[in-house]
Amino acid sequence: MTHSQYIFGFHAITSRLRQHPDSIKEIYLDTNRHDQRARDLMSLAETTSTRLILCEQDRLCKMTGTTRHQGVAAHVTKLRRYATLEDLLEGLTEPALLLVLDGVKDPHNLGACLRVADAFGVHAVVVPKDRAVGLSATVHKVASGAVDTVPFFAVTNLARTLRELKEMGFWVVGTAADAPDTLDSVTLTRSLAWVLGAEDGGMRRLTREACDLLVSIPMSGSIESLNVSVSAGICLFETFRQHSQRTGSGLNVPAPKNAV
Structure with a gap:
């Protein structure tokens, strides 16, 4: 069975149009949007032969469940690029990098x-x-x-998945x-x-x-903790920097067996 949902916002819909146009059933655009962003979206929809329907604000609100839809929504099928996390990892030819989020609500x-x-x-975001x-x-x-652009996996048992990754x-x-x-x-x-x-209790x-x-994460200010997305950005930037340089100092973690 094909699962579908509504997404909204110009960035999200434009990206989906460019990356996976076949996954969009139709786009709904506010009849009052006549600005450049709306015109660009209409042009892109025409280029990709995607059906675009003009409608009223009320209909958009009912579809998306919010008033913050920016005047555009799309009925899309959910993407499944990889059946499992293992399928994705088997195809990599470089050191793998995963972001695991425990209970972010x-x-x-x-x-x-x-x-x-x-x-x-x-390479992928993993959540319970x-x-x-x-x-x-x-x-x-x-x-x-x-x-x-980032594969997303929801796993039944996060601790078990982490143990399997270690193996x-x-x-x-x-x-x-x-x-x-x-x-x-x-x-x-x-x-x-x-x-x-998670935002409140951590792991x-x-x-x-x-x-x-x-x-x-070393900090010098009076704030004791950071938002999870800010922490993720800091950790991933440091990882990106070290991977780019292929050098590092301080704690040298022993190389694992059967490295991916």
């Missing part, structure tokens, strides 16, 4: 995490099926197209405010799964115990 945070994942070359937000219309809008040669590194090692002291130049916890106990290493 705010769609704005998930959307922002997908954006930074796209920016720093993450339960007690976490999925790929809602709000996530699509906030992610600004990253939902279409595949991943280092599983989590963030924790009380961790003795800091981000700037760790070498991050091999296949890696970053694990970040669950079993998730934390599944990590090979815990690190803290």
Whole structure:
């Protein structure tokens, strides 16, 4: 059975049109939008032979469940590029980089995490099926197209998935405010799964115990913690920087067996 949903916002819909036009059933545009963004979208829809329907604001609100739809919505089929995470990893020819989010429930945070994942070359984002937000219309809008570029996997048992990744040669590194090692002291130049916890309580106990290493983000201000998407951006940038340089200083983590 083909699953479908509505997404909204110009960035999200334009990205889907460019990346996967065949997945769009139709686009709904506010009859009062006559600006350049609307004209560009109409032109792109025509180029891709995508049906575009003009409609009223009320209809858009009912479709999306929000008034913040920017005057555009699209009825789309859900993308399934890989059947499993293992399928994706088997096709990689470079060190793998994953972002694992344990219990993130705010769609704005998930959307922002997908954006930074796209920016720093993450191969997939992994979340638990339960007690976490999925790929809602709000996530699509906030992610600004990253939902279409970063594979997303919701797994039944997150701790078990982390153990399986370790067996595949991943280092599983989590963030924790009380961790003795800091981000700037760790070498991050091999296949890696970053694990970040929920907005309120952090990682669950079993998730934390599944990590090979815990690190803290060094901070000098009075704020004790950072938003999960900000933390993800910091950790992924440092990983990106080290992978680019292929050098590092400080804590040298032993090379895992059967590295991906």
